[in-house]
Each structure stands twice: as C-alpha cells, then as structure tokens.
Amino acid sequence: MLIYNAEIHTMSGKGVIPKGWLTVEDGKIALIGEGTPDLIPEDSIDAGGGMLLPGFIDAHTHLGIIEDSLDFEGDDCNESTDPFTPQMRAIDGINPFDRCFEEARMRGITAAASSPGSANPCGGEICAIKTNGRRIDDMLIRTCGIKFALGENPKNVYNGKDETPITRMAVTAAIREGLYKARRYVHDMDSYYSDSENYDPPEYDIKCEALMELLDRKQKAFFHCHRADDICTAMRIAKEFSLDAVIIHGTDGHKIADIIASEELPVICGPVICDRCKPEMRGLELKNAAVLHENGVKIAICTDHTVIPIQYLPLSAQAAVKGGLSFDEALRAITIAPAEILGIDEQTGSLEPEKDADLQLYRKGENPLDLMSEPALVMISGEICRREV
Known part of the structure; x- marks a missing residue:
C-alpha cells in the first residue's frame, strides 16, 4: 500500500x-x-x-489487566498477598477484549506497556504490547522489565493488613533482600554450570529465576516513585545492583532534575491531567516534563491507564506543552522516546x-x-x- x-x-x-x-x-x-x-x-x-x-505509545499503563467497568472481577493488577512477587507476569492477566484497546486504537495509540500495579515493593514483569489483536501472545512486542514500587502505595497496602512493610525502610529492605537472593542464586547457578562435579544447582526458586535477566541487564528495573526522596532511593538501589533503571511517574522530578540527569535515568512522566490525589503527589506540576527535558533527562509521557483513560495520552502530551515542553518534544515523548525506554525502538x-x-x-x-x-x-x-x- x-x-x-x-x-x-x-x-x-x-x-x-x-x-x-x-x-x-x-x-x-x-x-x-x-x-x-x-x-x-x-x-x-x-x-x-x-x-x-x-x-502513539503509552509507556506506562495497566491496560487490559484492570478491565473497564469491572471491580474485583476484572482487576488482576496487584497480587497483594505477598510483598515481593517478581514472578508475576502482566501478560498472564491481560484481557485483550477489554474495550479500552479499541478506544486506544481509535485515538492512534498503537502500543503500550501494561504493568502490574504498585501495591507491592516488587509487583512483577511488565510487557510491551500492540493494541490490536485477540490473543495477547500475538500482541506481545517484548517483556521489558520488572516493576518495583517505593513510597506510599506499598506502605498503605500492608499497613492496612498490619504486615510488613509499613515504612519506606521496610519497602526498600524487601527489594534489597529479593535482589540479593537472586544475585546469590545466579552465582550458585554459575558455579554449578562451570563445575557440576563439585557444585550442586540451587533449589529452584521462581522469584530468583524471574530476576536473572534483570541482574544481567537484559531487562530494565521500572521504579514507581513520586517523591524526590523515593526517586533517590531508586537510584541507590540501581547503583547497588547495577540495574538498568527507569523512573515511573517522577512527580517531584522537577525538584531534582539535575540529579536525575547526572544519573542518566529516563523518566516516564504521568499521569499529568489528574488531581493531587495523595500526599506524595502534592508536587505535581505541568512543568515537570519540560524541566526534566531542559536538564537533559530522557522523558516519555504516560496516562497510567486506568488512572487517566488511555485515549487521553495525546491530551496529556498537550498538557505538557502548556507546561513548557515544545510541541516536537511532546510528540517524541509519546512516540520514539517511549519506544527507546521500553526497548522496542528497533520495531516501532x-x-x-x-x-x-x-x-x-x-x-x-x-x-x-x-x-x-x-x-x-x-x-x-x-x-x-x-x-x-
């Protein structure tokens, strides 16, 4: 054609x-x-x-894993029975017949990252998908990383259960413990493969298996964080384990844009057109994406669907233009920039x-x-x- x-x-x-x-x-x-x-x-x-x-590409959504017009029956976003669940895969919870896929297509959104939620310090594996299809396996572009969450969300979830973690210290400790276990698991596997006569393989651990590609930098670590101090905690963990990290939301990013730039971390900004619905979002400003870009941070813009319906991704980019981002950069923030951040730029x-x-x-x-x-x-x-x- x-x-x-x-x-x-x-x-x-x-x-x-x-x-x-x-x-x-x-x-x-x-x-x-x-x-x-x-x-x-x-x-x-x-x-x-x-x-x-x-x-257009929406770099952070819960498309299909939180279904439209349904409550518990269609919400498969958070396995909040265990704080550390890297083995959960978004692809196993997505319903491609959810009508929001059609609404995305009709507004020119051809791909999206669908992610587990932020109830857990580690929520599971994110997948990048096309918005057209009937079987999610055929829509998959690639699995692109593991979702971590810092700050208010996991604190609230587990405080309500009267279980750990209920502090930022405990949230971070849960992530650190899981990554250390996985790193030791990889070491034990390497020892076994290099000298099977003297070393036994470690006992199978699905959580550690799920983190192996992350530790090998074949997948990225996506950190949900709004507050500046949580963003810095994400940087700390990323350095400690040599992770290829991405910041999701980054609401306070404009306060420490130079620091984020010095660490060369990309930020998926959003939701943009929403209220300051919780304390850690009180720093929400339309200028956030523009300030980050001016400081040399690679940015994408997201809806966090279903927080903001996915068809309003272009409007979210327009709001960032009102906040000072150029029109051309706003287009990049919902096309090639998210593709690069998600690792799908060779394809789309x-x-x-x-x-x-x-x-x-x-x-x-x-x-x-x-x-x-x-x-x-x-x-x-x-x-x-x-x-x-």
Whole structure:
C-alpha cells in the first residue's frame, strides 16, 4: 500500500518530510520518499497534505489487566498477598477484549506497556504490547522489565493488613533482600554450570529465576516513585545492583532534575491531567516534563491507564506543552522516546524502512494532540484499524 502527499513526521534522524510518501509491505514500512511517487496504484491513499506520524505509545499503563467497568472481577493488577512477587507476569492477566484497546486504537495509540500495579515493593514483569489483536501472545512486542514500587502505595497496602512493610525502610529492605537472593542464586547457578562435579544447582526458586535477566541487564528495573526522596532511593538501589533503571511517574522530578540527569535515568512522566490525589503527589506540576527535558533527562509521557483513560495520552502530551515542553518534544515523548525506554525502538516508534507499519494520519491543519482531533487512518503492523480517507 502507498500513502502519498503527506507531511511525514518520521521521528527519526530524517526529521520532517514536508511532502512525501510511504509504502507498506507485509506489515512493514518498505520505502519512504520525498515528492510524488512515479507510480500511484489504485488502492493508494492520498493524505491530502495531512500529517503522517508513528502510532502513539503509552509507556506506562495497566491496560487490559484492570478491565473497564469491572471491580474485583476484572482487576488482576496487584497480587497483594505477598510483598515481593517478581514472578508475576502482566501478560498472564491481560484481557485483550477489554474495550479500552479499541478506544486506544481509535485515538492512534498503537502500543503500550501494561504493568502490574504498585501495591507491592516488587509487583512483577511488565510487557510491551500492540493494541490490536485477540490473543495477547500475538500482541506481545517484548517483556521489558520488572516493576518495583517505593513510597506510599506499598506502605498503605500492608499497613492496612498490619504486615510488613509499613515504612519506606521496610519497602526498600524487601527489594534489597529479593535482589540479593537472586544475585546469590545466579552465582550458585554459575558455579554449578562451570563445575557440576563439585557444585550442586540451587533449589529452584521462581522469584530468583524471574530476576536473572534483570541482574544481567537484559531487562530494565521500572521504579514507581513520586517523591524526590523515593526517586533517590531508586537510584541507590540501581547503583547497588547495577540495574538498568527507569523512573515511573517522577512527580517531584522537577525538584531534582539535575540529579536525575547526572544519573542518566529516563523518566516516564504521568499521569499529568489528574488531581493531587495523595500526599506524595502534592508536587505535581505541568512543568515537570519540560524541566526534566531542559536538564537533559530522557522523558516519555504516560496516562497510567486506568488512572487517566488511555485515549487521553495525546491530551496529556498537550498538557505538557502548556507546561513548557515544545510541541516536537511532546510528540517524541509519546512516540520514539517511549519506544527507546521500553526497548522496542528497533520495531516501532518511528517511521523508517523495515520497522512495523504502526502509523496514523491526521487531516491537513489538525493538531494530533488536540482534544478534538482523531486520526483519519490508523494502521498497526500493516493492518488498517481505522480509515476515514
């Protein structure tokens, strides 16, 4: 399929092509060119000068693992019977028939990270998924990391149970204990594999197994934290165990943006368009993403769906523009930046040959971040999910 006469925002090193064309073959972007193509087949799409850009990516959600319009029956986000559950996998709790997937697609959101919740100091494995499909295994892009939580959420959950942890010290100690056990488990496994005659393998431990790739930096450590001191605790743990870390929320990030930048930690900012619903969010400011970016921090913007419905991801980026972020950086924060943070940028997040054909088209003159805007065309892995052109 050919899409032509488009203002192409590639989100790659090629920048913006004022008038260009793009072809899709076998679910992938095949070619991108400038001007008008020599041959225009009958089934081609005339973009009419509209904006063609990658599908949006929400870097932190609970999409499908907290279902729409359901309470306990559809909430599989937190296994809050044990504070440390790295063996839980979001992919095992997601219902791809939840109607919010359709709402995401219709607003041009073609991929999202769906995560366990923040009830536990360690909640489980995050997965990056496409928003189109009927079987989650077919929608999976990759498992991208382990979710940890610091601060108020685990404190509240376990205080209500009158169990540990109920302090920030205990929350951090639970994480540290689990990581130390996993590191020793890896050492014992290595000893066994290098000299099986003199060493026995350690007794199987599903929690330690789940953390092996994290300790080997093949997966990232995603830390839920709002307050500045919790962000610094995440840095401390990341250094101690040489983790490839990401900050989720980072509400107080603007207070220590230079420190975060010095540690080279990316921040997934959000939710942005919400109230200050708990004490640790009292530092919420629209300027957060802009201040972090100005200090050299890589940022993405998220909805934390279902906190903010996923279809308002573009509006969240628009709110960050109101807070001082440039329009171009806001687009990056919901396309290529989240793809890079999640480790899926070789597959999606920008319009480049050989990447998945995850794209959307807006009519000429439309702002894709505006509340009233909707894409005229949405394509996920080459499959047309919405077409009004």
